[in-house]
Structures are given as C-alpha cells and as structure tokens.
Amino acid sequence: MNWGHKIIIVFVVFAIGILTLVTKSMRTKTDMVTKDYYAEELKYQQVLDGKRNAGTLSSPVQISQQSEGIAVTFPQELHGTGITGKIKFYRPSDAGMDVEMPLHLSSDGMLVINRQLFHKGNYLVKVQWENGGKPFYQEESFHIN
Known part of the structure; x- marks a missing residue:
C-alpha cells in the first residue's frame, strides 16, 4: 500500500470519528436549571x-x-x-x-x-x-x- 492510500484512510477514519462525536453530542440530554x-x-x-x-x-x-x-x-x-x-x-x-x-x-x-x-x-x-x-x-x- 502506498502513502497516498494511507493518507486517504487516515482522513476517512478522522471523518468517521468527527461524525460519531457530533451524533453523540446531538443526542445528549441537557436540562437547564430553569427554562426561563x-x-x-x-x-x-x-x-x-x-x-x-x-x-x-x-x-x-x-x-x-x-x-x-x-x-x-x-x-x-x-x-x-x-x-x-x-x-x-x-x-x-x-x-x-x-x-x-x-x-x-x-x-x-x-x-x-x-x-x-x-x-x-x-x-x-x-x-x-x-x-x-x-x-x-x-x-x-x-x-x-
């Protein structure tokens, strides 16, 4: 495998990691102390x-x-x-x-x-x-x- 393929794999793994973090943070429940x-x-x-x-x-x-x-x-x-x-x-x-x-x-x-x-x-x-x-x-x- 040449270095070009390795760079693409690193970018894909990075993008999957970022998407996973964004998805988890969007689903996290956050309650305010008070609504107003x-x-x-x-x-x-x-x-x-x-x-x-x-x-x-x-x-x-x-x-x-x-x-x-x-x-x-x-x-x-x-x-x-x-x-x-x-x-x-x-x-x-x-x-x-x-x-x-x-x-x-x-x-x-x-x-x-x-x-x-x-x-x-x-x-x-x-x-x-x-x-x-x-x-x-x-x-x-x-x-x-």
Missing part, C-alpha cells in the same frame, strides 16, 4: 432578601424523612401565621424528577409530602414563602433514601 433563566436572574434580589429574612428566624425550616413521607417543619414563631409560598425539590440529574408544590401547612407548622412522589437520590430543596409581606427563602441539599 433570564427572568429568574432578574428576580434574584428577592432570593437574597428572603435568605436574609430567613436568617433572622429562631431556627431554619427543618426537612426530615419519616415513614409516611417527607416532613417540612417551620419554626415556632411562624405557626398559624398564614404562610403562602411554595417548595421545590430540584433534582440536578433529571428535571423530570423535580417536585414542586404550594405550601399548605397544618396548625403546628408542618407539611408532610407523600414519599411516592420522589425517587431515591439527591435533591436541592428550595423553600420560598411570604409572611406578613416579607419574603423568605431557604435552600438545602437533601438525600432521599
């Missing part, structure tokens, strides 16, 4: 204010696993105060596993979420609420067994 990223970025000052306000509470919002589900417990001073807001369990590995719901607390400041809504793994829990016209925000990593 720019609008969320403009609202980030509310998140900063919410974190500051949440830091003034006697204790942070507690998230725990119980046999009946995931329990979210608010500090004592917020019990029965008419909290409005939402909680989001963000799954970084797959946006299809995210769980978001409004806050409907019991009289003792607790919300229990059915365990069947979740898959085992790591979540970033984002709790955003308003009380007395003040925004509050807390986020923490949480592992569901």
Whole structure:
C-alpha cells in the first residue's frame, strides 16, 4: 500500500470519528436549571432578601424523612401565621424528577409530602414563602433514601 492510500484512510477514519462525536453530542440530554433563566436572574434580589429574612428566624425550616413521607417543619414563631409560598425539590440529574408544590401547612407548622412522589437520590430543596409581606427563602441539599 502506498502513502497516498494511507493518507486517504487516515482522513476517512478522522471523518468517521468527527461524525460519531457530533451524533453523540446531538443526542445528549441537557436540562437547564430553569427554562426561563433570564427572568429568574432578574428576580434574584428577592432570593437574597428572603435568605436574609430567613436568617433572622429562631431556627431554619427543618426537612426530615419519616415513614409516611417527607416532613417540612417551620419554626415556632411562624405557626398559624398564614404562610403562602411554595417548595421545590430540584433534582440536578433529571428535571423530570423535580417536585414542586404550594405550601399548605397544618396548625403546628408542618407539611408532610407523600414519599411516592420522589425517587431515591439527591435533591436541592428550595423553600420560598411570604409572611406578613416579607419574603423568605431557604435552600438545602437533601438525600432521599
């Protein structure tokens, strides 16, 4: 085999390699943190204010696993105060596993979420609420067994 054939073989193998990489990259699933990223970025000052306000509470919002589900417990001073807001369990590995719901607390400041809504793994829990016209925000990593 002469050198001309070897050069053609190298170019063909290179082209096949490039086409393989392009095909794989086109099929790779990429989930954005949020679909409307720019609008969320403009609202980030509310998140900063919410974190500051949440830091003034006697204790942070507690998230725990119980046999009946995931329990979210608010500090004592917020019990029965008419909290409005939402909680989001963000799954970084797959946006299809995210769980978001409004806050409907019991009289003792607790919300229990059915365990069947979740898959085992790591979540970033984002709790955003308003009380007395003040925004509050807390986020923490949480592992569901």
